[in-house]
Amino acid sequence: MTFVGNFKRAFGVVAVIVALAAAGCASNKLDTSALNPDPPSKMFSDADAMMSKGNFDDAAKQFEAVDREHPYSPEARKSIVMAAYAYYRAGKAPEAIASAERYVALHPGTKEAPMAHHIIAMAYFDDLKTANRDQTPARKALEQFKILRSRFPDSEYSRDADNKIRICMDNLAAQEMEVGRYYLNQHNYVAAINRFKTVVSDYQTTAHVEEALARLVEAYMALGVVSEAQNAAAILGHNYPDSKWYKDSYALLQSGGVGPRDDTGSWLTKAWKSVPKFGLGSG
Template identity: 70%
Template sequence: MLRTPNWAAAIVWCALGGAMMALGGCASSTDVNSILNADPPEKMYADADALMNKGSFEAAARKFEDLDRSHPYSPEARRAIVLAAYAYYKAGKTPEAIASAERYTVMHPGTKDAPLAHHIIASSYFDDIRTANRDQGATRKALEQLKILKARYPDSTYARDAENRIRIAEDTLAASEMEVGRYYVKQKNFVAAINRFKVVVSDYQTTAHVEEALMRLTECYMALGVTTEAQTAVAVLGHNFPQSKWYHDAYALLKSDGLAPAQNNDSWITKAWKAVPKFSLGGPG
């Protein structure tokens, strides 16, 4: 005799089968088994933390990621994301560290661990800063993240560390611009050189390179016959760095052509220095 089918049970099994197929379509069987047989979130967190303490950073990062995937709505999951980023950073896996930290900043901006996430991103790029004659992509990204960290979280311990790193990054970028600018001077491509030195004077006034940049601008503008800009460059240099050897060189260059430092209010150099308190241009003392 045929038995009446249990339609409710059949529907449940079909639904489960569909879910498994969907999981199989976007994840490996290992991932699926990990999710279905996951430990409680507090245990996974403790296990990951233990791996961190042992120095097994990459394994710890994977365990934190497993926790986030298996229990995405648990209290432990949110912190697991940023700790995975930190563990990847400690393991030297900077792309993975950046990806995890960026994910945290998007999902949980303004939370207690957000400064740490930005610090991880900035540190990952900062560690990849190269010498002035190399590509500065990592330096620019590090500087961007360091400024975000300082602006958004000024009271965090990471912000205080960021201040010194900002100075280093800016100095490296200024040195890179100077390197290229000097090359263009040697090639007598003075317009291209001016564009490089202009970046230093406009964006990196607090670095030591600004003195030479102003002298090089004097040199380039004199070569092009743009004497008013040359005179302004020397005036700025003399007002702010009267003891600088670069000022004495620039002043001598002007004097050799019968000129003296003088302010031009319409000069971009003058405008670049407007933010400096109590600034006025004048001749040599």
């Protein structure tokens, strides 16, 4: 082989080595960049700035990046709940709920836990449906508001929990009444009684309890269970003496030759006494 040929061959090998070395350096730079993003404090600050500008979706993703890239940093924990809040503000309830639920699963006793429960509660509360539709959002919101009230009574997020609880309970009671009336109109009295019993047992503080007691009188009289009808009317009369529902119930009993009468052994009396009454008679 000639000198020129040897030189070309040697130059080609060197070129390959240099190219590989350069590629390796570039790869190392990329790897180093991937392993060392911005510090968590800056990433958190950037996400917070996005929130201030109303870029909630981008802020949520940035908060998630803090937790993903720096899972052991002081900012990581708060970033989870802040991502949930950003998603909530962005109108992305499923993402907000998922992020907040992750937070309470990982950090149930921390100072941001009330905020996480509040985000879950409000995401469901905003989705409340009318009485003739699925009440899953009301049930889930109610659960979270009750957690706030019982576990974090001094939290700022618990201050309006009682009002939200009442609204959720009213929705749930309204649905029970809707179904109960349907069964009553179909003369399926046992099914109707079960619905009205739920209102009286579980939702006594709602405005629907007066009608529920009156409907129990109606259903029990239709079945011939007069003693339960009398007891339901007695409870209605004791607690809502001026109610139109009591007047109707009293007239119905009178048409059957009986009147209201207490029965201390009745399920209704026991259920009524077992639940504290808030603002009874105000509804």
